[in-house]
Amino acid sequence: MTEQLKEEKLKKVNIKHIAKIANLSTSTVSRALRNDPEASKETIEKVKLIAEKLNYYPNAMAKSLRGDKSYTIGIVFNDMNNPFYSDVLRSIFEKLNKLNYSIIVTYYNWDFEQERKNIINLISKRVDGIIYSPIISQLNQQTDNISLLMENGIETVYLDNYPDKLNVCYSGGDHKKAIYLATKHLLDNGHRDILLYSAMPDTLYAKQCEDGYIGAFSEKKFEINKELFVTLDNFDFQNSYIYFKKFITNNFKNKKLKFTGIVATGDILAISIYKVANELGLSIPDDFSIVSYDNIEIVSALNPPLTTIHQPRKEIGENAVRILLHNINNKKNRKIEKSIMSPYLVNRKSVKNLKQI
Amino acid sequence: MTEQLKEEKLKKVNIKHIAKIANLSTSTVSRALRNDPEASKETIEKVKLIAEKLNYYPNAMAKSLRGDKSYTIGIVFNDMNNPFYSDVLRSIFEKLNKLNYSIIVTYYNWDFEQERKNIINLISKRVDGIIYSPIISQLNQQTDNISLLMENGIETVYLDNYPDKLNVCYSGGDHKKAIYLATKHLLDNGHRDILLYSAMPDTLYAKQCEDGYIGAFSEKKFEINKELFVTLDNFDFQNSYIYFKKFITNNFKNKKLKFTGIVATGDILAISIYKVANELGLSIPDDFSIVSYDNIEIVSALNPPLTTIHQPRKEIGENAVRILLHNINNKKNRKIEKSIMSPYLVNRKSVKNLKQI
DNA sequence: TTGAAAGCGCTACCAT
DNA sequence: ATGGTAGCGCTTTCAA
Numbered sequence: 107m108t109e110q111l112k113e114e115k116l117k118k119v120n121i122k123h124i125a126k127i128a129n130l131s132t133s134t135v136s137r138a139l140r141n142d143p144e145a146s147k148e149t150i151e152k153v154k155l156i157a158e159k160l161n162y163y164p165n166a167m168a169k170s171l172r173g174d175k176s177y178t179i180g181i182v183f184n185d186m187n188n189p190f191y192s193d194v195l196r197s198i199f200e201k202l203n204k205l206n207y208s209i210i211v212t213y214y215n216w217d218f219e220q221e222r223k224n225i226i227n228l229i230s231k232r233v234d235g236i237i238y239s240p241i242i243s244q245l246n247q248q249t250d251n252i253s254l255l256m257e258n259g260i261e262t263v264y265l266d267n268y269p270d271k272l273n274v275c276y277s278g279g280d281h282k283k284a285i286y287l288a289t290k291h292l293l294d295n296g297h298r299d300i301l302l303y304s305a306m307p308d309t310l311y312a313k314q315c316e317d318g319y320i321g322a323f324s325e326k327k328f329e330i331n332k333e334l335f336v337t338l339d340n341f342d343f344q345n346s347y348i349y350f351k352k353f354i355t356n357n358f359k360n361k362k363l364k365f366t367g368i369v370a371t372g373d374i375l376a377i378s379i380y381k382v383a384n385e386l387g388l389s390i391p392d393d394f395s396i397v398s399y400d401n402i403e404i405v406s407a408l409n410p411p412l413t414t415i416h417q418p419r420k421e422i423g424e425n426a427v428r429i430l431l432h433n434i435n436n437k438k439n440r441k442i443e444k445s446i447m448s449p450y451l452v453n454r455k456s457v458k459n460l461k462q463i
Numbered sequence: 464m465t466e467q468l469k470e471e472k473l474k475k476v477n478i479k480h481i482a483k484i485a486n487l488s489t490s491t492v493s494r495a496l497r498n499d500p501e502a503s504k505e506t507i508e509k510v511k512l513i514a515e516k517l518n519y520y521p522n523a524m525a526k527s528l529r530g531d532k533s534y535t536i537g538i539v540f541n542d543m544n545n546p547f548y549s550d551v552l553r554s555i556f557e558k559l560n561k562l563n564y565s566i567i568v569t570y571y572n573w574d575f576e577q578e579r580k581n582i583i584n585l586i587s588k589r590v591d592g593i594i595y596s597p598i599i600s601q602l603n604q605q606t607d608n609i610s611l612l613m614e615n616g617i618e619t620v621y622l623d624n625y626p627d628k629l630n631v632c633y634s635g636g637d638h639k640k641a642i643y644l645a646t647k648h649l650l651d652n653g654h655r656d657i658l659l660y661s662a663m664p665d666t667l668y669a670k671q672c673e674d675g676y677i678g679a680f681s682e683k684k685f686e687i688n689k690e691l692f693v694t695l696d697n698f699d700f701q702n703s704y705i706y707f708k709k710f711i712t713n714n715f716k717n718k719k720l721k722f723t724g725i726v727a728t729g730d731i732l733a734i735s736i737y738k739v740a741n742e743l744g745l746s747i748p749d750d751f752s753i754v755s756y757d758n759i760e761i762v763s764a765l766n767p768p769l770t771t772i773h774q775p776r777k778e779i780g781e782n783a784v785r786i787l788l789h790n791i792n793n794k795k796n797r798k799i800e801k802s803i804m805s806p807y808l809v810n811r812k813s814v815k816n817l818k819q820i
Numbered sequence: 821t822t823g824a825a826a827g828c829g830c831t832a833c834c835a836t
Numbered sequence: 837a838t839g840g841t842a843g844c845g846c847t848t849t850c851a852a
Contacts, residue, residue, distance in 0.1 A: 172847050200572075
């Protein structure tokens with residue numbers, strides 16, 4: 107018997123091998139392995155013992171081929187640079203791994219062809235659902251890749267960004283309100299000339315940020331200077347650093363453009379501004395104040411600590427999972443849920459109160 | 464025909480459906496779909512057209528069940544907090560997604576039971592290989608989870624940490640040398656009392672860091688004060704911040720313990736020290752100098768910009784993939800390769816030269 | 821309580 | 837060039 111065991115160990119073990127050794131049929135082994143009440147206690151014990159000795163691990167592919175669940179969730183993200191997404195990912199992992207789901211993560215860095223390939227790959231792998239953080243165009247909300255998902259009836263929860271004209275599940279923050287709060291905070295501190303330092307032109311995200319900014323100004327009936335709207339191609343730290351250094355040298359230091367405050371639509375952008383300020387000997391908040399959006403952990407370590415709008419990343423991840431699993435497990439009773447976490451101001455020291463002067 | 468097409472669209476489409484509509488056998492359809500030269504050009508065209516119209520996506524599980532490759536790689540990481548791992552992950556994604564591999568990411572946050580469950584899950588999913596960043600105990604290198612992988616003959620590349628007494632594939636940095644360089648830099652600048660601010664007690668990593676520190680001191684025949692060795696439980700930012708704030712208040716400000724320089728074994732640790740320094744009105748580098756390890760992007764934005772040892776994350780990820788794929792695709796010609804990237808100093812402004820005084 | 825057999829979707833062998 | 841069939845590892849009838 108032990109000899110036989112050793113030999114079996116070398117091949118990939120399956121229920122047939124176990125059945126042979128246990129002198130049982132594969133059906134019985136299958137039942138025993140799953141603690142099926144139809145199987146007798148002794149059989150279960152015997153089978154499990156052999157399985158362990160043989161290093162048996164059930165073939166998940168065969169299982170899902172047979173059944174209709176893969177216990178796998180696909181994640182389609184674009185921007186791994188941004189700590190925001192790492193934090194969201196972490197909370198998704200924590201929930202899903204405990205439930206023994208696998209998570210296939212996909213990353214494409216604004217390459218839509220690659221994104222499409224990744225999504226097709228996920229469809230082929232027959233994931234039970236997808237959490238998708240898309241780049242949404244301001245004009246054409248129904249991108250090819252969103253259509254792909256919808257046409258194939260893939261259970262999807264949109265995260266962080268979503269096509270607001272479509273009736274889809276969503277978990278994320280209220281970007282418009284966030285930037286509204288940021289702008290309002292500067293306004294309340296007496297700032298009137300406020301740079302909107304934004305990213306990803308023509309996307310819904312940029313639009314929402316702009317709307318938030320405009321909303322705060324309109325509310326107080328202050329005039330908006332559109333020359334102070336700057337939009338970067340992406341949220342890349344290095345890119346933003348280079349851009350802002352040029353920008354400030356060409357426009358601010360020589361007083362072509364004057365502003366006393368900056369609203370940055372992401373902490374990464376704000377951090378790059380700190381770098382420029384350090385290098386150019388500019389003082390925050392004396393030369394300009396800054397409010398940003400995200401509140402990633404480390405911005406509290408900047409000097410001065412960054413005032414920013416908090417985006418609840420843990421909750422965003424958890425809600426995405428909750429909504430997704432609900433719809434996967436209740437196909438007949440799907441809910442189109444939108445979970446929108448409210449942002450709030452974290453007041454630190456990067457804003458100067460101009461009224462006190 | 465179009466009616467038929469519509470109906471077929473509602474079910475999950477497979478080659479049988481295509482075969483029926485095309486009036487061909489499943490074998491022929493299968494061949495056509497894969498551009499098998501045995502299939503005629505017209506057949507290929509015809510089949511592909513139907514497949515597209517039906518929204519056909521091959522079932523990857525059936526494919527891999529049949530063949531012996533899943534085109535899936537498992538990642539087993541522990542510390543998603545640390546931007547180091549995000550950066551490595553990114554480079555792994557970039558290489559692997561292009562090759563149409565799926566990546567199942569697993570995260571366990573120092574919970575070894577969860578880690579084990581995750582690994583078993585990966586085995587069940589029949590991944591082609593695993594990239595694993597384990598926590599290695601200084602004493603017992605052969606942990607249960609490493610044994611699990613070895614016993615099951617799972618192709619594995621260790622990343623960042625590895626059991627150096629075992630003959631395994633590895634891609635990572637030379638931690639000992641890194642901390643040696645950091646310490647030497649402080650020594651060269653006239654520092655003698657240097658705090659080693661480390662994390663993860665009893666791990667090989669902590670040991671390697673200690674060895675690097677000791678190496679630099681021994682080389683110059685300076686004496687080491689073991690009271691200046693501090694080891695945190697983990698690399699958590701918040702945890703380190705709280706700890707260091709207490710530590711410095713209890714030991715440094717009241718001159719119980721004196722040191723002029725700090726070597727931190729990870730940028731996250733260093734950043735938390737900046738936060739404490741800001742809050743306590745301590746000046747870096749006047750009150751103490753600091754050199755760290757990793758060189759994540761944003762540390763250049765700190766004030767003063769952080770002097771740190773660069774760890775080439777992109778290359779570490781790429782090499783892990785290269786080694787893994789080589790062994791997967793050349794089962795008969797496996798290589799036990801260790802790729803160790805050399806760290807180097809990035810000199811910024813967080814170190815004061817004591818000799819100039 | 822157990823076993824035999826069909827079938828999940830695909831590929832590869834052997835015919836034709 | 838194409839079709840029939842067996843089988844990858846598993847679950848689930850149906851029968852005993």
